[in-house]
Amino acid sequence: MADPGLELSVTWQDAFLGFIPGSMGETSTLACLIGGFLLLVTRIAPWRVMLSVLLGMAGLAALFNLTGSADNPMFQVTPAWHLVLGGFAFGAVYMATDPVSSAHTLPGQYVYGFLVGLLTVLVRVINVGFPEGIMLAILFGNVFAPAIDRIFVSRNIKRRLARQSSNAER
Numbered sequence: 001m002a003d004p005g006l007e008l009s010v011t012w013q014d015a016f017l018g019f020i021p022g023s024m025g026e027t028s029t030l031a032c033l034i035g036g037f038l039l040l041v042t043r044i045a046p047w048r049v050m051l052s053v054l055l056g057m058a059g060l061a062a063l064f065n066l067t068g069s070a071d072n073p074m075f076q077v078t079p080a081w082h083l084v085l086g087g088f089a090f091g092a093v094y095m096a097t098d099p100v101s102s103a104h105t106l107p108g109q110y111v112y113g114f115l116v117g118l119l120t121v122l123v124r125v126i127n128v129g130f131p132e133g134i135m136l137a138i139l140f141g142n143v144f145a146p147a148i149d150r151i152f153v154s155r156n157i158k159r160r161l162a163r164q165s166s167n168a169e170r
Contacts, residue, residue: 012080012081012084015029015081015084015085016028016029016030016084017029017030018030018031026086026087026089026090029083029084029088029089032089032090032092032093032094033089033093035093035094036050036089036092036093036094039093039094039097045093045094045097046097046099046102046109048106048109048110048113049096049097049102049103049109049112049113049116050092050093050096050097050113051113052109052110052111052112052113052114052116052117053091053092053096053113053114053116053117053120054083054092054117055113055114055117056113056114056115056116056117056118056120056121057079057082057083057088057092057117057118057120057121058079058082058117059117059118060117060118060121060122061077061078061079061082061121061125062078062079064077064121064125065077065078065079072125072126074124074125075125077124077125082120082121082124086124086132086133086134087132087134087135088120088134090134091116091120091134091135091137091138092116092117092134095134095135095138096112096113096116096134096138096141098142101142101145102141102142102145103145103148103149104145104149105148105149105152105153107152108145108148108149108151108152111148112141112144112145112148113141115137115140115141115144115148116134116137116138116140116141117137118137119133119136119137119140119141120133120134120137121133122137123136123137
């Protein structure tokens with residue numbers, strides 16, 4: 001049994017650089033960001049997904065910080081800490097940008113990524129028994145990606161048909 005007086009002290013810098021124990025790929029946010037930069041420069045991964053995952057996570061984490069909770073200390077975890085803890089950076093850079101299962105339409109990539117970011121924080125904060133959340137959020141995002149794409153494709157088709165009919169009337 002662990003000593004109740006023993007505190008785990010991890011600095012943000014240690015978490016960012018990967019000096020804390022964890023699974024392979026989730027320990028160094030810096031290494032994930034370097035790899036993400038290479039994926040963006042070579043245009044292998046869509047930047048829209050990475051950016052919107054980050055914005056969705058930061059938005060909901062900031063909202064939870066503002067509301068607070070007396071019962072759940074996870075409400076106090078800042079967006080900066082959500083970024084460096086667990087596999088968030090790994091999931092946002094390598095898993096959410098998977099070209100097969102993520103959204104394909106450009107506006108759909110924003111919605112998909114934002115949904116993944118929101119769900120990650122929601123899983124981490126609301127369900128304290130499951131401290132990770134990025135992989136579950138990506139799975140849910142992948143479930144909704146075809147529907148997200150279909151919505152944007154349908155809107156585009158309707159817009160083109162309306163434009164075509166207005167051009168035919170002239």
